[in-house]
Structures are given as structure tokens and as C-alpha cells.
Amino acid sequence: MSELTLRVTPDWDVVRGFWPVSTGFFAGQGLQEETVYALSMIAQELLENAVKYGHYPDDAHGIAVSLRVLKSEATVEVKSPAGPDDAPLRRLDDTIQWIRGFQSPFEAYMERLKAVAMSPPSGGASGLGLVRIAYEGQAVLDFYINPQYELAVSAVHRLPDGSPAGIPAAKADHQPGELAVNRA
Amino acid sequence: MNAAPLPLPGTLFGRDGRFTVQLKFATNASVFANFPTGTAPPDRSEFDGLVLEVEDRAYQLSRCRLEVEEAQVDPRLVFLDDVYDFSALFREHRMVDLRRVFHNVALVIAQKDQVSPQFRDYTANTVYDLSVYKRFFADQEAMLRKEPASVREAARGALLRAQRTRFFDFMDRGLLGLRQVTASFDDEEHKRHGYYFRRHVWEYIQGAPFLARTNLKPRGYAGDSHMMEMIYEDAFKGNSVFSMLLHRHPLASAAARAVRNRRTMVPLVLRRVQREFQPLPPRGFRFLSVACGPAFEVCDLLAEEPEPEHFHCALLDQDTEALATARAGIQRVQRARRRKFSVAYVNESVRTMLKRADQVDRLGRFHFVYSMGLFDYLTPPVARAVAKRLLELVVPGGTLLIGNYHVDNPTRRYMEYWMDWTLYYRTEAELQALLEDAEAASAELFFEDTGCQMFLQVRKPG
Numbered sequence: 164m165s166e167l168t169l170r171v172t173p174d175w176d177v178v179r180g181f182w183p184v185s186t187g188f189f190a191g192q193g194l195q196e197e198t199v200y201a202l203s204m205i206a207q208e209l210l211e212n213a214v215k216y217g218h219y220p221d222d223a224h225g226i227a228v229s230l231r232v233l234k235s236e237a238t239v240e241v242k243s244p245a246g247p248d249d250a251p252l253r254r255l256d257d258t259i260q261w262i263r264g265f266q267s268p269f270e271a272y273m274e275r276l277k278a279v280a281m282s283p284p285s286g287g288a289s290g291l292g293l294v295r296i297a298y299e300g301q302a303v304l305d306f307y308i309n310p311q312y313e314l315a316v317s318a319v320h321r322l323p324d325g326s327p328a329g330i331p332a333a334k335a336d337h338q339p340g341e342l343a344v345n346r347a
Numbered sequence: 348m349n350a351a352p353l354p355l356p357g358t359l360f361g362r363d364g365r366f367t368v369q370l371k372f373a374t375n376a377s378v379f380a381n382f383p384t385g386t387a388p389p390d391r392s393e394f395d396g397l398v399l400e401v402e403d404r405a406y407q408l409s410r411c412r413l414e415v416e417e418a419q420v421d422p423r424l425v426f427l428d429d430v431y432d433f434s435a436l437f438r439e440h441r442m443v444d445l446r447r448v449f450h451n452v453a454l455v456i457a458q459k460d461q462v463s464p465q466f467r468d469y470t471a472n473t474v475y476d477l478s479v480y481k482r483f484f485a486d487q488e489a490m491l492r493k494e495p496a497s498v499r500e501a502a503r504g505a506l507l508r509a510q511r512t513r514f515f516d517f518m519d520r521g522l523l524g525l526r527q528v529t530a531s532f533d534d535e536e537h538k539r540h541g542y543y544f545r546r547h548v549w550e551y552i553q554g555a556p557f558l559a560r561t562n563l564k565p566r567g568y569a570g571d572s573h574m575m576e577m578i579y580e581d582a583f584k585g586n587s588v589f590s591m592l593l594h595r596h597p598l599a600s601a602a603a604r605a606v607r608n609r610r611t612m613v614p615l616v617l618r619r620v621q622r623e624f625q626p627l628p629p630r631g632f633r634f635l636s637v638a639c640g641p642a643f644e645v646c647d648l649l650a651e652e653p654e655p656e657h658f659h660c661a662l663l664d665q666d667t668e669a670l671a672t673a674r675a676g677i678q679r680v681q682r683a684r685r686r687k688f689s690v691a692y693v694n695e696s697v698r699t700m701l702k703r704a705d706q707v708d709r710l711g712r713f714h715f716v717y718s719m720g721l722f723d724y725l726t727p728p729v730a731r732a733v734a735k736r737l738l739e740l741v742v743p744g745g746t747l748l749i750g751n752y753h754v755d756n757p758t759r760r761y762m763e764y765w766m767d768w769t770l771y772y773r774t775e776a777e778l779q780a781l782l783e784d785a786e787a788a789s790a791e792l793f794f795e796d797t798g799c800q801m802f803l804q805v806r807k808p809g
């Protein structure tokens with residue numbers, strides 16, 4: 164297994180700057196170009212969601228992102244501090260179950276586009292970002308809240324059989340769980 | 348009936364100037380326009396557009412014409428270039444842009460270009476064969492239409508009995524073909540072809556109550572307690588013989604039998620664990636079902652156990668309707684046995700229950716914790732966190748039992764293509780990996796009889 168774990172400040176510029184980090188990591192695992200793109204897009208979407216919806220009362224609260232590649236799957240997990248309100252979590256639970264209720268994320272994507280065409284007047288989250296992760300990123304979304312009250316949203320992308328991934332990265336200095344780089 | 352929606356303010360504009368109007372809902376595609384500040388322009392006046400104000404938003408609608416109708420106080424506005432959904436606009440304050448919706452049609456149609464020719468043939472043949480069967484059964488039933496109800500029922504029963512094997516064989520052959528034609532597909536291809544397939548068999552799916560429910564997911568997720576009840580019940584349901592057979596066939600699949608198998612297996616494991624803790628005082632043996640659904644196995648246990656007072660049972664589910672079904676079932680057993688059971692119902696999602704550090708204080712600890720039909724929906728990061736937390740809820744020496752469908756589930760493609768029901772399948776190693784870091788006295792993995800579903804049983808050190 165290869166894993167890269169980073170702390171990221173909840174700042175748009177830092178998040179935008181994450182793209183080369185994720186492409187570099189996934190490409191380093193020998194993944195195909197389109198898989199690298201898909202996984203980096205997922206990381207970007209999840210990070211943007213974390214900036215938008217996370218609760219950051221002070222500088223001590225940041226985002227933790229981890230990129231993991233195993234033989235049969237690659238995972239992007241983003242943790243951000245959850246707010247005190249339960250309602251958004253329930254909505255997230257419903258949305259994720261709804262997306263995963265379609266064998267074909269394309270179907271979920273079409274349904275969501277239809278809903279967006281019906282422009283929600285309240286200006287709330289359209290949920291299209293999550294559907295994009297499922298559809299364009301071909302990944303299974305999930306989440307949980309940990310006892311530190313962090314929202315951990317993850318997307319698991321199944322790798323095709325015989326994928327070169329799983330071969331440990333050339334640089335083995337990123338051990339699972341280790342805080343490799345602290346950007347915060 | 349719905350109350351009439353409130354009027355919305357708007358402005359009509361065109362050659363003859365601007366007119367402030369109050370718009371009232373008329374039909375799905377038209378509105379009535381009231382002119383509060385003056386007389387209405389004459390019949391058949393045309394306007395370049397209408398600006399409509401909904402909450403804090405303004406929408407510009409395209410060219411429209413005023414039509415005066417005798418029976419109506421206010422003239423009607425009909426739209427000349429576009430079709431609008433005024434029902435959504437007035438009732439839900441949502442603007443449906445049908446042009447954008449139509450753009451999506453092209454996207455859907457483009458999907459078919461990526462469907463393999465063999466799969467198209469397979470689908471066409473399946474649809475043809477299904478239509479022949481449907482027609483055959485419909486003809487038989489048509490002959491019975493004039494018979495008294497009792498004769499019709501008896502004849503239907505005879506048809507079902509006589510044709511079940513033949514129809515099930517036909518479906519089984521079809522599913523074998525499905526497995527063959529999709530054998531080389533990767534994950535993405537399965538998804539694309541599944542979507543294509545369901546579009547073609549939709550008419551048949553809709554008629555079969557079980558298939559309709561797994562596809563439509565009225566509670567927003569697959570595997571709700573009503574679907575589970577249908578699996579446990581394993582009976583004919585539907586408005587026609589054809590629909591009844593199509594409803595029943597998936598209930599005979601290996602995956603459905605595996606659900607029924609776990610109903611008998613769980614009480615057996617529970618009793619084994621219970622024996623290890625005997626003797627315990629009343630309500631002394633505590634067990635927890637996580638994602639309990641209708642909890643039929645608990646009803647069985649409470650119905651059969653000579654001394655059910657020894658149990659305290661907690662049932663946890665995200666869905667209040669599932670808990671209501673479980674409660675109703677347990678109350679039925681209580682009434683039948685004229686006894687009172689100790690049962691707690693917990694409405695919570697395992698995804699968010701982890702946030703409570705006081706979980707153990709709140710729920711207490713249990714001698715036996717089990718979860719069936721849940722981990723098949725949790726991806727590794729979540730499944731690992733949930734499994735770890737569930738083990739914390741087990742008393743020393745107690746047991747945690749987790750079920751998960753195996754990657755080689757022979758019903759997998761049937762579920763995905765026909766039922767639109769995907770699971771997170773695991774290998775033995777992947778299931779074991781969920782608790783690889785946990786402190787365990789023993790960890791054992793076993794299968795039920797169909798081999799579809801495996802169970803990880805972990806004993807906590809005493």
C-alpha cells in the first residue's frame with residue numbers, strides 16, 4: 164500500500180495548489196493517465212467541499228487529506244471539522260445513499276442535472292459535485308463522523324485488474340497514517 | 348386536494364409597453380394574468396416576454412399571448428416559444444428549464460453508442476422473449492375474465508404452479524446469458540450496460556412489485572425493510588400471473604436465499620454466545636442488532652425462546668419506518684406470548700453515531716453485537732471505523748458478527764442489471780482486514796449454505 168497524508172489549510176489557493184500534489188502522487192503509482200486525472204478531480208472536489216462546508220473556528224482546525232493506493236482500489240479521504248448542526252450530515256447521508264442507489268452513476272448524474280435545470284431558488288448545494296465524483300470519477304462515496312467530530316468523506320475508485328498500482332511507490336517514506344507534509 | 352398556490356408578481360413587456368401583473372396558477376403550461384393597476388390589454392395581445400418574481404429571484408419567460416375566455420375573470424397567458432412547468436413554479440418555486448432538460452436527451456441517447464453489439468442482441472432477445480411470455484399469460488388470463496372470482500383465483504393458482512418451473516428456467520437461462528455476455532466487462536462497462544438494459548426492460552420491471560421497489564427505492568436506498576419483508580415472505584405478488592412470476596423469481600435467487608439463511612443462522616450464533624455467559628439474571632443477556640431492518644430474526648428468537656425475559660435487545664437503524672416494522676413484529680410476539688420483552692429502539696445512522704464519544708454510556712455494552720446487510724454498503728474507510736466502534740460495544744468475552752456478500756455472489760449481475768442494486772462486495776481477506784488491528788481472542792470466517800454471504804465472527808478477549 165502507498166499512502167500520502169497531508170494537512171491542508173482551508174484556503175482556496177492552497178486547495179487549488181493541491182492538483183499537482185495529487186497528480187504527482189497517483190502518477191507515481193504507475194496509474195494510467197485518465198485514472199490519475201479522475202482521482203485528482205475527486206481530491207479537488209472533496210477539498211473544495213471541505214473548504215465550503217467545514218467549520219473552522221480557529222487556525223488549529225484544518226483539513227486532512229489522504230490519498231491511498233492498494234492493488235485493487237484507490238481511495239481519497241478528506242477530513243474536516245464538522246459543524247454542531249446534525250441536519251447537513253443527515254442531508255449528506257441521504258444524498259450519498261441516493262447517489263449510490265443507482266448502479267450507473269450516469270443515471271444519478273442525469274437526475275441531478277434535471278434537478279439543477281429546475282434551479283433551486285434557495286441557492287443551496289446542488290449536490291452536483293458529489294455526483295460528478297461518482298460519475299466522472301467512477302468512485303463510490305461514503306462518509307462518517309469520527310469521535311474528534313471530524314467529517315471524513317471518502318471516495319473509493321476500483322482499479323482494473325492488472326493495474327500497475329499496488330507496486331509500492333518508489334519513495335516509501337510516506338507510511339500510512341503519518342503526517343508527511345504539514346502545509347498548514 | 349392541494350390548496351390553490353399563491354399568486355406571483357410579474358411584468359409583461361412588449362411593443363405596447365410594460366404592465367404590472369399578478370399571475371395566478373391556471374394549468375401546468377399556462378397562467379391567468381390579473382392587471383391590478385389598470386385595464387387589461389385586448390384579447391390576443393402579444394408580449395415579448397414576462398418577468399416573474401419568485402422569492403428573491405426573477406425569471407424571464409419568453410413570448411406570450413393574452414387570451415380572454417368567457418368563463419374566466421382574468422385573461423389567460425399562453426406561451427408561444429417555450430413550454431414552462433407552472434405547477435413546479437407556483438407550488439415548489441422551482442423553475443423548470445425544459446430546454447435544458449431536453450439537452451440531456453442527447454446525452455442519454457449517446458450512451459447507446461457505447462453498448463456492445465453482443466449486448467444489444469442479448470437485450471433485444473430478452474425483451475422479445477419477455478413480451479412473448481407476457482402475452483401468453485395475458486391471453487390465458489383474458490379467457491378467465493368472465494369467470495366468478497373464486498374460479499379465476501383457482502385458475503390463476505393453477506397457472507402459477509404449472510408455469511413457474513418453465514418461466515423460472517427461462518429466466519435462469521437468461522441470467523446465465525447475462526453473466527456470459529458481461530463476463531469481460533469492467534466496472535464502468537457494467538454500469539453503462541446495466542443502464543441500457545433497464546431502459547429496455549423497464550415495462551416489465553414496473554409490473555413486478557419487488558423489482559419495481561428495488562429500482563425505484565422509495566425510501567432513497569436499496570434494501571429497505573419492506574424489500575426485506577418481501578424477501579422473507581417469498582410469495583407471489585402482482586396484478587397478473589406474469590408480474591407475479593417476475594416478482595417471485597428474484598426471491599428464489601441465491602442472494603435472497605442467503606438473506607433467509609441468516610435469519611435462522613443469527614439466533615443459532617446468539618444462543619451459542621449466550622451459553623458462554625450463563626447463568627445471567629433477567630435481562631442479563633444483552634444483544635444489539637445494527638441496521639436491524641424488520642428484525643424478523645429477533646421476532647423468531649423471542650417467539651421461540653423459553654425464557655425471553657433473559658434478553659435485553661437493542662435495535663438500531665437509520666430508518667424510522669424499519670424500526671416501526673420491527674416494533675410491530677415484536678409487539679405481535681409479545682401479545683401472542685402474553686409477555687413483556689426488554690427492547691430498545693435506536694434511530695441512528697452508523698455513519699454519524701461514531702461522533703458520540705459517549706456511545707458506550709448511552710447504549711451500554713452487549714454480549715452479542717451483529718450486523719447483517721449493512722457492511723455491504725460501507726466502503727473500507729467507513730466499514731473499518733464502524734467495525735472498530737461496534738467492537739468497543741462488546742463486553743469482554745462477547746462476540747461481534749458481521750455479514751457481507753462475497754465478490755463471487757452468483758446473483759450479483761441479476762441484482763445490478765435487473766434490480767439496480769449494487770453492494771460493496773468483499774473477498775474473505777477484505778472482510779477480515781476490517782478488524783485486522785483489533786484486539787481479538789479469535790476471529791473466524793464462515794459462509795451460509797448458498798455461499799453468497801460470509802460472516803466475520805470476532806470474539807473479544809475475556
Ligand SMILES: C[S@@+](CC[C@H](N)C(=O)[O-])C[C@H]1O[C@@H](n2cnc3c(N)ncnc32)[C@H](O)[C@@H]1O
Pocket residue numbers: 569570571572575609637638639640641642643663664665666669695696697698718719720721724
Ligand atoms: C438490507 S437491510 C438489512 C436488515 C436486517 N439486518 C436484515 O438482515 O433483515 C439494511 C438495513 O440497514 C439500514 N441501514 C442502512 N444504512 C444504515 C446506516 N448508515 N445506519 C443505520 N442503519 C442503516 C437500512 O435502513 C435497512 O433497514
